[in-house]
Amino acid sequence: MKRYGSVIGVRPEKLEEYKKLHAAVWPGVLKTITDCNIRNYSIYYHDGLLFSYFEYCGNDYQADMARMAADPETQCWWDICNPCQQPLESRPPGQWWAEMEEVFHHD
Numbered sequence: 001m002k003r004y005g006s007v008i009g010v011r012p013e014k015l016e017e018y019k020k021l022h023a024a025v026w027p028g029v030l031k032t033i034t035d036c037n038i039r040n041y042s043i044y045y046h047d048g049l050l051f052s053y054f055e056y057c058g059n060d061y062q063a064d065m066a067r068m069a070a071d072p073e074t075q076c077w078w079d080i081c082n083p084c085q086q087p088l089e090s091r092p093p094g095q096w097w098a099e100m101e102e103v104f105h106h107d
Contacts, residue, residue, distance in 0.1 A: 001039075002061070003105065006052045006097035009086030010045065018084040019045075028073040036064040050085070052097060 010018055022043060033041060037058030044051045058064050068074055082096070091098035 001055050001057045003102060004052075004054050004056060005100040005102060006095075007088065007100055008050050008052075008097045009048055009088060010050050011084055011086050012048065014084035015045070018050075018081065021081060021084075026073060026077060028071075029077045032068055032071045032074050036068045038064075051100075 037056055039055045039057055041054035042052070044053075056064070085096070087096055088098045
């Protein structure tokens with residue numbers, strides 16, 4: 001299992017919409033997340049930023065993320081959610097959410 005943290009901005013005028021969307025995530029999207037070996041997935045908000053945390057328990061992260069990206073229902077979900085988000089200028093090329101470096105963990 002590997003832990004992932006990432007961060008992205010949220011457009012202030014879209015924050016309430018984003019929260020409403022995530023209060024009722026589509027069942028097919030949740031199934032795809034689970035089928036792609038993601039567990040313990042949370043998104044937090046603070047001061048204009050969204051922080052995502054999840055645990056990946058599969059064997060091929062790139063393949064699972066490609067499978068998720070290819071799912072038509074997930075693509076529709078992203079089409080609705082992405083306009084609420086403001087990617088960080090400092091993110092690496094190819095990343096929407098900027099991946100974070102883990103600097104501490106305690107079980």
